[in-house]
Amino acid sequence: MPDGGQHFPALVLNADFRPLSYFPLSVWAWQDAIKAVFLDRVSVLSEYDVEVHSPSLAIRLPSVIALKDYIPASRKPAFTRFNVFLRDGFSCQYCGDRYPTHELTFDHVVPRSRGGRTTWENVVTACACCNLRKGSKLPRECHMFPRLKPCQPSTWELQENGRAFPPNYLHTSWRDYLYWDSELES
Ligand SMILES: [Zn+2]
Numbered sequence: 001m002p003d004g005g006q007h008f009p010a011l012v013l014n015a016d017f018r019p020l021s022y023f024p025l026s027v028w029a030w031q032d033a034i035k036a037v038f039l040d041r042v043s044v045l046s047e048y049d050v051e052v053h054s055p056s057l058a059i060r061l062p063s064v065i066a067l068k069d070y071i072p073a074s075r076k077p078a079f080t081r082f083n084v085f086l087r088d089g090f091s092c093q094y095c096g097d098r099y100p101t102h103e104l105t106f107d108h109v110v111p112r113s114r115g116g117r118t119t120w121e122n123v124v125t126a127c128a129c130c131n132l133r134k135g136s137k138l139p140r141e142c143h144m145f146p147r148l149k150p151c152q153p154s155t156w157e158l159q160e161n162g163r164a165f166p167p168n169y170l171h172t173s174w175r176d177y178l179y180w181d182s183e184l185e186s
Contacts, residue, residue: 008048009033010062011174015070019178023086023162030061042067046173063173073155079120081106086161087153088125093146095130103127109146111136120152 010033012026013019020026028036034052036042037059046064077083084106091098093107107126110116113136124146126134139145153161 008050008061008063009171011064011171011177012042013045013064013066013177015067017066017177020067020071021162022159028065033062033065034059036065037062040068045177048171048173063171064177073159075155077153077155077158079152083153083158084120084123085125086158087120087150088148089161089164091125092127092130093124093148093150094126094134094144096147097127099127105131107131107134109139109150111138114138121150124150 008030009027010030011019012028012033030052033042037044042062042065044062044065046062047060048063050061051058052061082101085101085104089098090101090104092104104125105128106123107130108116108118109122109124112118116122130144134142134144137144
């Protein structure tokens with residue numbers, strides 16, 4: 001068993017060698033990674049310098065694995081609080097400032113009390129301050145308009161936004177795979 005306290009997560013790439021997800025970054029616990037190796041579902045691209053032992057064999061823990069079967073990204077992302085924040089780049093759509101998630105809330109552009117619905121098209125990320133200031137007013141009544149017209153993002157758009165938020169922990173063997181997948185100048 002690896003030493004306690006260390007997790008040795010494996011970066012999981014799709015069969016096209018791009019991470020399954022950027023934010024949160026797709027990683028598996030080493031136990032799941034090892035299981036997938038034995039089931040022949042993944043190829044090991046890089047390993048940690050750490051082994052686990054069973055009575056009959058020793059195996060190095062994978063640090064980067066790629067799925068053998070391609071998993072297509074679903075077209076419609078889930079309408080969740082987190083995905084709204086991700087669409088809006090974790091920034092308040094009224095003042096434009098970026099906040100950590102626990103300081104963000106969401107705002108109904110057309111307030112619920114005025115018939116506004118909870119949809120991708122009517123919900124935006126807001127800081128508590130702007131949310132309070134806007135209250136139950138329509139944008140034109142308080143001159144507060146969202147910076148971007150809210151709409152349903154594609155999974156691809158969310159993935160693109162996720163790239164801008166690097167994970168807290170990056171094993172060095174992951175860097176190449178994340179780096180090579182970055183867009184060249186467009
Ligand atoms: Zn704000």
